[in-house]
Amino acid sequence: MTFTVELKATESKVHAVTVFQADRAEVVRLFKVDLKSGQNEVDISQLPTVLDEDSIRVDGVGGNAIISDVIYHPPTSSDSDRKHEEAVKELQQAKS
Numbered sequence: 001m002t003f004t005v006e007l008k009a010t011e012s013k014v015h016a017v018t019v020f021q022a023d024r025a026e027v028v029r030l031f032k033v034d035l036k037s038g039q040n041e042v043d044i045s046q047l048p049t050v051l052d053e054d055s056i057r058v059d060g061v062g063g064n065a066i067i068s069d070v071i072y073h074p075p076t077s078s079d080s081d082r083k084h085e086e087a088v089k090e091l092q093q094a095k096s
Contacts, residue, residue: 003036010046026055035065049075 009029016028033042053072060067 002039002041004041004043005033005035007031007033007042007044008046009044009048024052035063040065047075 012029012031014027015030016026018026020026027048031042031044033040051072051074053074056070056072058067058070
């Protein structure tokens with residue numbers, strides 16, 4: 001049996017930020033997670049939409065849990081986002 005823990009990134013405090021010269025920044029958030037014995041899945045939602053999926057790092061401290069995999073699912077566009085994207089495309093086409 002897999003236990004699922006759901007967290008929202010917007011509900012955690014930013015622990016540290018490092019701004020780099022190449023239009024990038026590293027944002028560190030800390031989450032306290034109570035895991036159950038056995039397999040656990042931690043789902044963190046409301047991450048930034050401009051996230052570079054290759055930059056995601058996950059660490060664990062305390063206890064003897066093992067992180068076996070990290071999977072990133074990009075957010076899906078809502079209807080209002082799609083309408084906005086369509087309007088921008090139409091304006092770009094009209095401009096050219």
